[in-house]
Amino acid sequence: MSNASPTGGESLRKSLGFGLATVRATIVPTVRFVGFWTAVVLPFVYLPLLFTGLDGATTYAFVALLVAHVVSLLLGREYGR
Template sequence: MSNPSTVSNESIAPSDPETELLREYADRIRRSLKGPAQFLSFWIAIALPFIHLPLLSQGLGDPTVTLTFVVLLAVNVLALYAGHGYNN
């Protein structure tokens, strides 16, 4: 039987203090933007159905109206996903 070889950590570069500062800065920005982004997404998800109603009452016979409705529906779904954790 052979002895298991030891793996050295020489291939792992030591962390650069400048890189760590950039990561901390990026994390701080991400955390500070999360609340306002969730707030905005939540209220967009609440308001968009009121725009859907006139489009539906007009009818979806025109391709432009149908495309607008589908795009607004997709934006609404994304806003619901992004804003679902607001005020928790």
Template sequence: MSSASPFRRSAPEFPSTSGVQRLQSLAVGSARFAGFWSAVVLPFAMLALVVSGSVAEQAPLFVGLLLANVVALRLGHGHRQE
């Protein structure tokens, strides 16, 4: 007869290092992809505000878009560089 409890687990199983690295690579690649394409699209939204003449009325929005564009540029800088 065995004295092992069915409720007791052995040592916890952690994901393999290659699995963690793969997940990290996927997350970094996705962030770079999103950053790159956001940096491409955001200037068009800012241009629309400038052309419509509503920059003075919606200055916080324009500044927010500008800051988001800077962050997107930094985040997407390494996208598809090999």
């Protein structure tokens, strides 16, 4: 006969009183919120780049902002549902 002792992670989770479901319930809405509002604000950031012209480093900054905008659109698409 052997008694199964809880693993370190399992005992830690029991002592803290939360698990993956609690973390997911907290993190997912936060990521969606940040993604949505970032997608709303980013066009106001990269529009001045278009008005001043794209040359050299400005082009790379514009492309990076566009990529960040697409990522934020994907992350925030379920916000408010």
